[in-house]
Amino acid sequence: SSYNGKPPSNAGQFVQWLQEIKPGELEGVHYAVFGCGDHNWASTYQYVPRFIDEQLAEKGATRFSGRGEGDVSGDFEGQLDEWKKS
Template sequence: MRITVLYGTESGNSELIAQDLAAKLQEDGHEAEVIDLQDFAPEQITPENFYLVVCSTHGEGELPNTALPFGERLDAFTGDLSGVKYAMFGLGDTFYEETYSQGSEIIDRRFAELGATRVGEYGRHDASSWDLPSDVALEWLPGVLEAAE
């Protein structure tokens, strides 16, 4: 399975998680690449790839800095993402109840509006927990891969 791991980050946590996910995928024999959302356009999304999106939340529930350009392009995108499968892993802090993990949810909602299908459980890391973000993501990954096949 060809997998593209996309990430949007403010402080670098999402990038580290994306790299750890890609390393695990490659170790398991998958073709995986990691791309910062600021370097990716919605027009590049194809049904031939499976997408893992790792995105943090910034400010009052907004997209993080590196995801802002992609978010703007995604809002303006009028293409059809039917047939595209993706999984979402959001980062946030439950201390901020109303905005927890909203950065990833912005992208998730727009993907769904454009016809893409999210598979597996919605992954999340809570910065208020003692859990390491990559550990949570790597625990989440097998269920997502199973759902994607």
């Protein structure tokens, strides 16, 4: 999730770390990202989860599942359940 396109306080250091490490430093790391957002904030919707996903890939990590996007103004739980099945 994010607030005005910025990471929440519990993810700020992680995002900063991702920006500072060099390409290739995360080789061998496998990851998945599921973002939580509200489509009513269209200009920043899913910005932070997308940024994290892109940074992890650029730094050499490998996705083991496509990025998921949950919309709290919709059926968030259903979206999460569908993503977990994929």
